[in-house]
Amino acid sequence: MTKFFEQIGFAITSMAAVIFVLILTLLGLLMFTHTLFFEVLPSTITGWERYAASWLLALGWEFTLLITTCNTQFLNRKIPAIAAIASGIIVLFFIEAFEFNQPGIELFKRWFIGILVATINFIYTELFYAKWSRLQKQRDFEERISELESQVVAKDNELGATYLRLEKANADVERLVDYVAELEVFKKNEMDKLTCSFCKQIFKSVYHLNSHRTNCEMNPKKGERDSVFEAVV
Numbered sequence: 001m002t003k004f005f006e007q008i009g010f011a012i013t014s015m016a017a018v019i020f021v022l023i024l025t026l027l028g029l030l031m032f033t034h035t036l037f038f039e040v041l042p043s044t045i046t047g048w049e050r051y052a053a054s055w056l057l058a059l060g061w062e063f064t065l066l067i068t069t070c071n072t073q074f075l076n077r078k079i080p081a082i083a084a085i086a087s088g089i090i091v092l093f094f095i096e097a098f099e100f101n102q103p104g105i106e107l108f109k110r111w112f113i114g115i116l117v118a119t120i121n122f123i124y125t126e127l128f129y130a131k132w133s134r135l136q137k138q139r140d141f142e143e144r145i146s147e148l149e150s151q152v153v154a155k156d157n158e159l160g161a162t163y164l165r166l167e168k169a170n171a172d173v174e175r176l177v178d179y180v181a182e183l184e185v186f187k188k189n190e191m192d193k194l195t196c197s198f199c200k201q202i203f204k205s206v207y208h209l210n211s212h213r214t215n216c217e218m219n220p221k222k223g224e225r226d227s228v229f230e231a232v233v
């Protein structure tokens with residue numbers, strides 16, 4: 001049951017409801033203005049031409065009213081109001097509200113109806129425009145949101161790729177650190193091979209070291225030949 005009322009609520013607040021009433025008032029006013037134009041056209045226009053001219057003029061007038069109200073952002077704000085007043089005057093003419101010889105209550109009734117019809121038309125045109133603008137804005141927002149969503153997905157992918165690259169770089173750095181440590185050990189070993197164990201002097205080659213060792217100042221057995229085991233190869 002609640003759902004039923006909810007649906008009625010949605011139907012009343014929908015764009016379709018506004019358009020429906022707008023079309024009703026437009027059709028009603030079209031009849032009004034058509035008859036009025038039919039009456040005021042010169043008597044030289046007769047037959048089908050008189051009908052066609054009055055219908056076309058009525059259509060032209062009502063659509064002008066609708067289009068100016070819907071395009072107020074490009075026009076002076078007063079134009080739709082002036083158009084609505086003109087439309088009201090047309091209605092008043094049609095329902096003979098200017099025939100002041102009528103009884104007061106009859107005149108009041110006609111003026112009231114005339115103003116009511118013109119107001120309904122104006123309100124619905126305004127409402128239609130407001131709803132239409134909101135619908136457009138909503139569509140723009142939805143487009144923007146999906147655009148932003150795709151941007152987020154792209155950035156996320158980019159982030160994932162960057163993270164992978166970073167992980168690879170980290171692994172490379174770790175490998176390089178190990179390699180440097182190995183190199184340090186290797187360098188130390190190589191240096192040790194060229195260092196005199198007595199005076200810690202470093203030589204260009206094993207040959208130089210060996211020839212120095214026997215004459216090293218700090219060698220306790222200076223002058224003696226190195227044993228085969230002590231000699232560094």
Ligand SMILES: [Zn+2]
Pocket residue numbers: 196197198199200201212213216217218219
């Ligand atoms: Zn030495």
